Amino acid sequence: MNGLGRRWTRYAVTFQTILSKEILRFSRIWVQTVLPSVITTTLYFVVFGRLIGDRIGTMDGFAYLDFIVPGLVLMGVITNSYANVVSSFYSSKFSRYIEELLVSPAPHWVILAGYVGGGVARGLVVGGAVLAVALLFTDIHIHSPGVMFLVCLMTATLFSLGGFINAVYANSFDDISIVPTFVLTPLTYLGGVFYSIQLLPDFWQAVSMANPVLYMVNAFRYGLLGVSDIPLGAAFGMILVFIVVLVAYSLRLLQRGVGIKT
Amino acid sequence: MFALDVQQLTKTYRGGFQALKGIDLQVEEGDFFALLGPNGAGKSTFIGIVSSLVNKTTGQVRVFGNDQDADPEAVKSCIGLVPQEFNFNLFLPVIEVVLNQAGYYGIPRHEAKIRAERYLRQLDLWDRRNQEMRRLSGGMKRRLMIARALVHQPRLLILDEPTAGVDIEIRRSMWSFLRDLNAEGTTIILTTHYLEEAESLCRNIAIINRGLIAERTSISALLNKLHTETFVLNLKGRVSELPELGGFVLQYLDDCTLEVEMNRDHTINGLFDALSRNGIEVISLRNKQNRLERLFLEMVDGRVAAAEGGVA
Numbered sequence: 001m002n003g004l005g006r007r008w009t010r011y012a013v014t015f016q017t018i019l020s021k022e023i024l025r026f027s028r029i030w031v032q033t034v035l036p037s038v039i040t041t042t043l044y045f046v047v048f049g050r051l052i053g054d055r056i057g058t059m060d061g062f063a064y065l066d067f068i069v070p071g072l073v074l075m076g077v078i079t080n081s082y083a084n085v086v087s088s089f090y091s092s093k094f095s096r097y098i099e100e101l102l103v104s105p106a107p108h109w110v111i112l113a114g115y116v117g118g119g120v121a122r123g124l125v126v127g128g129a130v131l132a133v134a135l136l137f138t139d140i141h142i143h144s145p146g147v148m149f150l151v152c153l154m155t156a157t158l159f160s161l162g163g164f165i166n167a168v169y170a171n172s173f174d175d176i177s178i179v180p181t182f183v184l185t186p187l188t189y190l191g192g193v194f195y196s197i198q199l200l201p202d203f204w205q206a207v208s209m210a211n212p213v214l215y216m217v218n219a220f221r222y223g224l225l226g227v228s229d230i231p232l233g234a235a236f237g238m239i240l241v242f243i244v245v246l247v248a249y250s251l252r253l254l255q256r257g258v259g260i261k262t
Numbered sequence: 263m264f265a266l267d268v269q270q271l272t273k274t275y276r277g278g279f280q281a282l283k284g285i286d287l288q289v290e291e292g293d294f295f296a297l298l299g300p301n302g303a304g305k306s307t308f309i310g311i312v313s314s315l316v317n318k319t320t321g322q323v324r325v326f327g328n329d330q331d332a333d334p335e336a337v338k339s340c341i342g343l344v345p346q347e348f349n350f351n352l353f354l355p356v357i358e359v360v361l362n363q364a365g366y367y368g369i370p371r372h373e374a375k376i377r378a379e380r381y382l383r384q385l386d387l388w389d390r391r392n393q394e395m396r397r398l399s400g401g402m403k404r405r406l407m408i409a410r411a412l413v414h415q416p417r418l419l420i421l422d423e424p425t426a427g428v429d430i431e432i433r434r435s436m437w438s439f440l441r442d443l444n445a446e447g448t449t450i451i452l453t454t455h456y457l458e459e460a461e462s463l464c465r466n467i468a469i470i471n472r473g474l475i476a477e478r479t480s481i482s483a484l485l486n487k488l489h490t491e492t493f494v495l496n497l498k499g500r501v502s503e504l505p506e507l508g509g510f511v512l513q514y515l516d517d518c519t520l521e522v523e524m525n526r527d528h529t530i531n532g533l534f535d536a537l538s539r540n541g542i543e544v545i546s547l548r549n550k551q552n553r554l555e556r557l558f559l560e561m562v563d564g565r566v567a568a569a570e571g572g573v574a
Contacts, residue, residue, distance in 0.1 A: 010368025017365025096349035103313050103343050104366035105335035261317050
């Protein structure tokens, strides 16, 4: 094997190590990391779907319970991918074991890929579990599994990157809960999880278009139900642009050692 | 080739504190090198920059010919770091800490397992391999940091106060381990507050003070600079007054203990001859102060006094 081949093999081992460590971390404490989202969304299905949903009627031609499934699945993906990276990376900063990685020859992009990979893994596990629960309550026929998976993957990647940036800037454990509470939750609830934006007046429809979560929820809804308030291409394009911007920003933070080097 | 070649290294922290003011330092390949200095002298900043944990302000760092700016991966691959403070995930088992570190250096899992077993056995931690980090004693954690730093088989091992807080028995076994490691070819740079440790282990030394290298020499050359040495004598009988021992400066501590200051012209034989002539029998004698410690204090205090005098 030549020098370049050896180098890429080394990168692959490093990535695999970080990814395995991250997956093992959330798997060991699955009662804290995976189960809560499944229980919460099950309650949503029971309360909003079965008890209240029957009185609401249909939305975009679907039973209300079926309509909210994509949003609830994606909500699990968003919150868990974000939470995984922000808590794991901040803990490694707080307890200083991030130094194990900083002294190693692991390139910044491999470190970022490893942590984001862990966030994506947890997002997909929780998303899959919530979808499995949803299928117990509904008889949805999945319209496009490929689109559905791709949206999940890209959304989890985007919010893992967001969690990483939050962790880099965080100086205390309080700092890692501010964004999820005051930014992510409002964006998700107002991102068309529980309603179609067609129900909103024109002004609020226009405001909603500035919410990136709306694009993700609708793209995922297309994958699951075949309907969307947003063109699919626009949704994918928007998610991709956000990913590229956040990757570049995260790498710059690592390069400069913001929050991790003096 | 130098294991470490540092040129004009400076570090100014945000807020303006200048921790390093232009360090030039070379460490030969295969050396066992001590880096000494009082608290706040800049040792940890220096080590942090060399091991890529601290961003330098200006200067050049080369490790085995590799430039830190041009090829940081090559530099990092050559270095193993044992930091001063524990930096573990306390909830991981011992073996995973070592295996993960090997993985970060790109060492495949099967090879990492072989190396982890070797170093954990050598450092008496193999039986604890499945124990969580938080259950280990302070001495075990110190030894684990050495195993972790060695798993990628670095050519340069940097230890920042590796024996702080460990008992004498473990300290001695760690010294023996480090001597063997150095004999096998690993260059070692050590910072320590135990000057006996530096004197016992290291061949060359640099003293860093206020962000500058105050002295860079061999341990033996440094000890030769010591003009006087003070011994404490425990006497068999009692002495009521200070005896006259031609040429030796004596101090009366109590009626069974004397302190004698000897310069380089004196010999221990001469001292005992003089004591015998005065009918004084000695049960034991000891150095009042570690020789290196005395030199260190003279050097640091002297430079500080000189610097302060210059400013005034």
